[in-house]
Amino acid sequence: MKLPVSTEWLLHCSAALAQLPQGATASAAQLARHHDLPVAYLAKQLQTLVRAGVLAATTGPRGGFRLARPAADITLLHIVEAVDGASPPYECREIRQRGLGAAPPEACLAPCVLAVKMADAHEAWRRSLAGVSLADVVGELSPSVRGRTRRLLARPR
Template sequence: MKLPVSTEWVLHCATTLAQLDAGASASAAQLAQYYDLPAAYLTKQLKALVRAGLLAATTGPRGGFRLAQPPSEITLLRIVEAVDGTSPPYECREIRQRGRGALPAEDCRRTCVLAEKMADAHEAWRGSLAGVTLADILAALPPSAPARTRLLLAGTA
């Protein structure tokens, strides 16, 4: 499965926001500059996280985005699904029942074994992401990373 590049963006931006002091925020322009991303498109992705209740947004000259929940409550799965949706990546179109090799209807009463295996893989992937929070990610960062992130974001407009 290949996820859009914006998935990487929001995962990194959420991790960056989790490194800020409580109540602090960063604007989309600051985050875009921090990662050298297009601000307008990044803003659209960050707003998806706001709609999902993962980020809060404030307007005005000191406005920006901040986590809407503690890092321990925000899983990677929730972030990914906020921007990419919840649909499974594999859709069985029952080609086993078409063409010269079509199986008889009685052999297709059960769900296609390939569809089952792909669904199992998708659920395993989802389960893995659901088991990792932003707090887990922060714990894995080098100890100097949060202070560096706060310093660098403070120096951007």
């Protein structure tokens, strides 16, 4: 039940991109320097967010990454599930139907109780993350911090 370490990186990078002016981009190298992260690996993970439709990438000079949608439409769940996959952590393999104690088929019409409870918990987790957007996160930052980020990630003219 460990999330990849890169999850933290991508959350912070996405939050940083959400603080930039509309349409502005930041390169993988800039974002890596901004938080002192390994450039190559961060770039690899940023691609994951692009494939998931959370970020958009532009190649060439003055290219880079930007949010693919307004910050209010990107939730923490989108980012987490993009980097970690959307499959639930608990997977019911129906072991109740195997072995000497295999439940009779008529008892298996209803889904496995344990699977249901585990799915409920996972859904509670997803709901909590889906309730927080990048706009919410940025909104909780002080204006001075926000301005600082914009200034530091501004592209050299």
